[in-house]
Amino acid sequence: MGLFTPSAPLAERVRPRSLEEVVGQEHLTGPGKPFRRMLEIGRLHSMILWGPPGVGKTTLARVLAQGVRAEFIPLSAVAAGVKEVREAVARAEAAARVGRRTVLFLDEVHRFNKAQQDALLPHVESGLLTLIGATTENPSFEVNPALRSRARVYVLKPLEKADLLRVLQRALEHPEGLPGVAAEAAALDLIAAGAMGDARRALAALELAAELGEGRVTVAAAREALGAGGSRMDKGGEAFYDLTSALHKAIRGSHVDAALYYLARLVEGGADPMYVARRLVRIAAEDVGLADPNALRLAIAAKEAYAFLGSPEGELALAEVAVYLALAPKSNSVYVAWKRARDAVQAHPHAEVPLHLRNAPTGLLKALGYGEGYAYYHDDPEGSFAQAYLPEALEGASFFEPRGEGWEARLRERFAALKKRFAEAKRGREG
Incomplete structure (x- = not known):
C-alpha cells in the first residue's frame, strides 16, 4: 500500500455523489x-x-x-x-x-x-x-x-482537457482524495492531456505521481506516472490535443510528411486509433469536402479496416488515408454553407414553408392551399425553376459557394448555370 493510497483507489474515493458534482x-x-x-x-x-x-x-x-x-x-x-x-x-x-x-x-x-x-x-x-x-x-x-x-x-463524450483539470483539482481538495498534496500546474496539465479524455486514467496517474513525488506532483513524476505511452505522447511538452491539431492542420495544408509524422506520434504515444480514424473522417468531410467526394468514402473505409484488423496491421489503413487526404484538393464550401444554414435557422427559427411546398395528405389541408400550384420538375422544368423554395423571410439567401479545386470546379459550373436559370425564371415570374 502506497503512502497516499487507502484501500480504495482515488477514483472511487472521490466519485461524485450527485449530478452537481459530475464533470462533463x-x-x-x-x-x-x-x-x-x-x-x-x-x-x-x-x-x-x-x-x-x-x-x-x-x-x-x-x-x-x-x-x-x-x-x-x-x-x-x-x-x-x-x-x-x-x-x-x-x-x-x-x-x-x-x-x-x-x-x-x-x-x-x-x-x-x-x-x-x-x-x-x-x-x-x-x-x-x-x-x-x-x-x-x-x-x-x-x-x-x-x-x-x-x-x-x-x-457519452470523452472529457475535454478542461474537464479533466477540474477532476484533478477536485481530487486534490476532496477530504477523501489527496488533501495536503501540492501539485505543479504544468504537471496537472500534462496529466489532463495524457489521460486522453479518461478521468479514471487521470486520477490513477495523479495518485501515482503523488507517491512518486513523495507528496508533491511534479512534471517528472507525472510523466513517469502516465507510463511509457503517456511519456511518448507528451515528449517535448506536446499534449495529445496539440498532436491531434497538428495532424489535422498538416493534412489541411497538404503536407504529407508532417501528416504521417503526427499520425505516428499519436499512435505510438498510445492514442486510441479509432479516435484518430474518426478525426480523419472529419477532415475528409470538413477540409476536402466536394473537391474530392471520394475522400469521405476512403476515410470511412479506413476506419472500418482498422476496426476489422486492429493494430498493428490496421494502422496502415490510417496511414494510407492520411496520405490521400493530404494530397487531395481541398474545399470547405459545405462546412461554410452548413454553418450559414444553421445561422439562418437561428435567425429565422419559425419561417413558414411556402404553401406550394407543403404536404397535403388530407382534404382540409388541400382546402387550405397546401401543395397548390407546385410545379413538378419532371413535368414542368421551367415552372419548377420559377417557384419559390425558401421561406419568404429568406428569399434570396445564399449559403453554398463552390470553390475551384478538384471535382468541385465542375460543381461550380453546374451551380452557376442553375443560379442563372433560377434568376431568369424569377424575372419571368415577376414580369
Missing part, C-alpha cells in the same frame, strides 16, 4: 437536459450509456439510482451470468414488496450473449428492473434489438 456530459446533465429532467420528476427509464472508458458511465448510473431512491444492483457482464440475473430479480422483487424500485446496472452489457440478454427482457418489460447498461461498443451491433428497443441509448 453537460448535454445530458445540464439544466433541462435528460438526466436532470429524470431526477426532477423522480422517474427513470431503462437506458444504455455508450461512451469510451473513464467518462462517467458508472458514476451517472449510481447518481441516477440514488436520485430516485432506488435499490442499486451493480453487475459486470464479464463475470455475471443468468444466475446473477436471477438473484438480482429476486432482490428486485423483495424491494418491490416494500415499495422500492430497483436499478440494475450492467457494466459492459455488450459482453452478455443473446440468451443472457433475453433473460433480462421480461423483467425490463414489466418494469421490475430499470436497466442501465454501460458499453464502450456500438449498441447497434453489440446489443440485441429486443433489449435495445426497451432501452434508450445515450452517448
Whole structure:
C-alpha cells in the first residue's frame, strides 16, 4: 500500500455523489437536459450509456439510482451470468414488496450473449428492473434489438482537457482524495492531456505521481506516472490535443510528411486509433469536402479496416488515408454553407414553408392551399425553376459557394448555370 493510497483507489474515493458534482456530459446533465429532467420528476427509464472508458458511465448510473431512491444492483457482464440475473430479480422483487424500485446496472452489457440478454427482457418489460447498461461498443451491433428497443441509448463524450483539470483539482481538495498534496500546474496539465479524455486514467496517474513525488506532483513524476505511452505522447511538452491539431492542420495544408509524422506520434504515444480514424473522417468531410467526394468514402473505409484488423496491421489503413487526404484538393464550401444554414435557422427559427411546398395528405389541408400550384420538375422544368423554395423571410439567401479545386470546379459550373436559370425564371415570374 502506497503512502497516499487507502484501500480504495482515488477514483472511487472521490466519485461524485450527485449530478452537481459530475464533470462533463453537460448535454445530458445540464439544466433541462435528460438526466436532470429524470431526477426532477423522480422517474427513470431503462437506458444504455455508450461512451469510451473513464467518462462517467458508472458514476451517472449510481447518481441516477440514488436520485430516485432506488435499490442499486451493480453487475459486470464479464463475470455475471443468468444466475446473477436471477438473484438480482429476486432482490428486485423483495424491494418491490416494500415499495422500492430497483436499478440494475450492467457494466459492459455488450459482453452478455443473446440468451443472457433475453433473460433480462421480461423483467425490463414489466418494469421490475430499470436497466442501465454501460458499453464502450456500438449498441447497434453489440446489443440485441429486443433489449435495445426497451432501452434508450445515450452517448457519452470523452472529457475535454478542461474537464479533466477540474477532476484533478477536485481530487486534490476532496477530504477523501489527496488533501495536503501540492501539485505543479504544468504537471496537472500534462496529466489532463495524457489521460486522453479518461478521468479514471487521470486520477490513477495523479495518485501515482503523488507517491512518486513523495507528496508533491511534479512534471517528472507525472510523466513517469502516465507510463511509457503517456511519456511518448507528451515528449517535448506536446499534449495529445496539440498532436491531434497538428495532424489535422498538416493534412489541411497538404503536407504529407508532417501528416504521417503526427499520425505516428499519436499512435505510438498510445492514442486510441479509432479516435484518430474518426478525426480523419472529419477532415475528409470538413477540409476536402466536394473537391474530392471520394475522400469521405476512403476515410470511412479506413476506419472500418482498422476496426476489422486492429493494430498493428490496421494502422496502415490510417496511414494510407492520411496520405490521400493530404494530397487531395481541398474545399470547405459545405462546412461554410452548413454553418450559414444553421445561422439562418437561428435567425429565422419559425419561417413558414411556402404553401406550394407543403404536404397535403388530407382534404382540409388541400382546402387550405397546401401543395397548390407546385410545379413538378419532371413535368414542368421551367415552372419548377420559377417557384419559390425558401421561406419568404429568406428569399434570396445564399449559403453554398463552390470553390475551384478538384471535382468541385465542375460543381461550380453546374451551380452557376442553375443560379442563372433560377434568376431568369424569377424575372419571368415577376414580369
